[in-house]
Amino acid sequence: MRVILMGPPGSGKGTQAASIAKRLGVESASSGDLFRDHQRRGTELGQLARSYMERGAYVPDDVTIKMVMAWIDDPAHSAGFVLDGFPRTHAQAVALDEEMKSQGGVDRVLFFRVSDTELVRRLTGRMICRQCQTPYHAISSPPKQECVCDACGGELYERDDDKAEVVSKRIQVYGDETEPVVEFYRRRGTLREIDGEATIDAVGEAVAAAVSG
Ligand SMILES: [Zn+2]
Structure with missing residues (x-):
């Protein structure tokens, strides 16, 4: 079974990748893993x-595709694989x-759908201590005293990357880029949508059904 996982940052697909791979008895990798490995x-x-990343430029599709294909062609992955976050653009999908x-192409593409409002809620609220860099989150791991580090008493601040308007922009860019990819696989009949806002157990069950049926 050759599976591709798609979903915006914060959709939870990354946490599912390992468990899907384990269930199928195959390996999983993200394009980031492959870059780091190479x-x-x-x-x-x-x-x-x-050379592209150092210049702050996007790595061209053909370079990324060669890395992905080398991984797919590895005999260790001949029985199948889980690829997380690739293809990301229509050109990459083609x-x-x-x-x-x-x-025979890929067998299943799982798209983790989460509303923009929920993504913003999940991806914002992060704070970091100016002194010791300990991370906090307004909802999941708040400091005992607002804006003060539990560990050292330092001031907590929000990085520019984590501000709501920046996060919203990132989500919008992802949506614009990947909607044609979702449509591409929908037409092929390989797309399965997963409700990324369901409970962890329900998401796990939906994933299991999507890769078995
Ligand atoms: Zn601190």
Whole structure:
């Protein structure tokens, strides 16, 4: 079973990747994992990717696709795999489809749908101590005293990346980029939507049903 996981940051797909892989008896990887692995091993692709990242530029699709295809073609993944967060653009989806034609393409694409309002709620509220860098969250791990670090008494602040308007923009960019990919797989009949706002148990059951049926 060859499975692809899609979903915006905060949708919870990352936490599901390992359990889906375990259930299917295959390995999982994200495109970020593959980048890090290639850079650690100092491969040609890793060095190429790094040259773009150092300039603050996006790594071109063909470089990312080569890394992904090398991983897919690894004999260890011939029985299947779980790929987390790739393809992310329509061009990547088309390229992956072309590359995998001889293998019959991907079997399932799981899209974790979460409303924008809920994503903003999940992704904002993070605070960090100016002195010791201890992270806090307004809802899931609040400090005992507002804006004060439990560990050292330092002042807590919100990083620019975690501010609501920046988070909203990131979610919008993700949606614009991936909606055509979702449509691509919907037309193929391989797309399964997972309600990412359900309880963890319910999400787990929906995922199990999606990869077995
Ligand atoms: Zn502190």
